[in-house]
Amino acid sequence: MIAKLLGFANKDAKTRADELLADFDLIEESDKTVKTYSGGIHRKLDIAASIIVAPEIFFLDEPTTGLDPWSRVSVWELIQTLAKRGTTVFLTTQYLEEADRLADHIAVIDGGKIIAEGTSTELKALVGASTLHISLSDRLQVQKAQALIANILDGQVDSTSxxxxxxxISEPSKAVEVLPYLEKANIVAIEFSLSYPSLDEVFLTLTEEECRWIIS
Structure with a gap:
């Protein structure tokens, strides 16, 4: 119906509808009544109806809010497909993992204004620190390892278990310097990993700084 409203001839409208149903994995749903559709199916149909005429620019306002995890991933895949086909997608979201997964360029908005923008990697670099996680084979060596690592990296070492x-650590390359010292001290690390800041941490850090600026 929407295709016809947009000026498609009957045959062309059916062809385009069939293409979109196939692209969005909705063929099995096409003969069912609307009241049986899940939130994810409704969201897919909304997006499909919006791209009957392939847009150069497409705006999506929190498209996965309220969806279950499977439906959310399905919508993510649709958005990625649109981008690969050349459509520029502007997406607003409160799910920062969504922005991390989908966006080539991210703008952080707080109080109605952009307070930072860049790629996911660039924004994470603003936090300025990664976290080194170490698990030891002997819990009795935790305090010894804690003091040793604090001396090497000149930072506060927290016991997480x-x-x-x-x-x-502000310089991830320094993480590898820890292992030789642990080995020399006969401290066995059974897990050794480095994690980078999440976009959630970036957002909290940036908005906290903005609040401090406003208060001061």
């Missing part, structure tokens, strides 16, 4: 430690 009976046998695990974590420390924030």
């Amino acid at each position: 009976e046998s695990s430690l974590s420390v924030r």
Whole structure:
């Protein structure tokens, strides 16, 4: 119906509808009544109806809000397909993992204004620290390892469990310097990993700084 309203001839409208149903994996749903559709199916249909005429620019306002995890992933795949086909997608979302997964360029908005923008990697670099996680084979060596790592990395080392430690480091390349010292001290690390800041941490850090600026 929407295709016809947009000026498609009957045959062309049916052809385009069939194409979109196939693209959005909705063929099995086409003969069912609307009241049986899930939130994810409704969201797919909304997007499909919006791109009957392939747009150069497409705006999506929180398209996955309220969806279950499977439906959310399905909508993500649709958005990625649109982008690969050359459509510029402007997406607003409160799910920062969604922005991390989908966006080539991210703008962080707080109080109605853009307070930072860049790629996911560039924004994470603004936080300025990664976290080194270390699990030891012997929990009795935690305090010894804690003091040793604090001396090497010149930072506060937190105990996250009976046998695990974590420390924030501004230069991730320094993480590898820890292992030889642990080995020399006969401290066995059974897990050794480096995690980068999440976009949630970036947002909280940026908005906290903005609040401090306003208060001051």
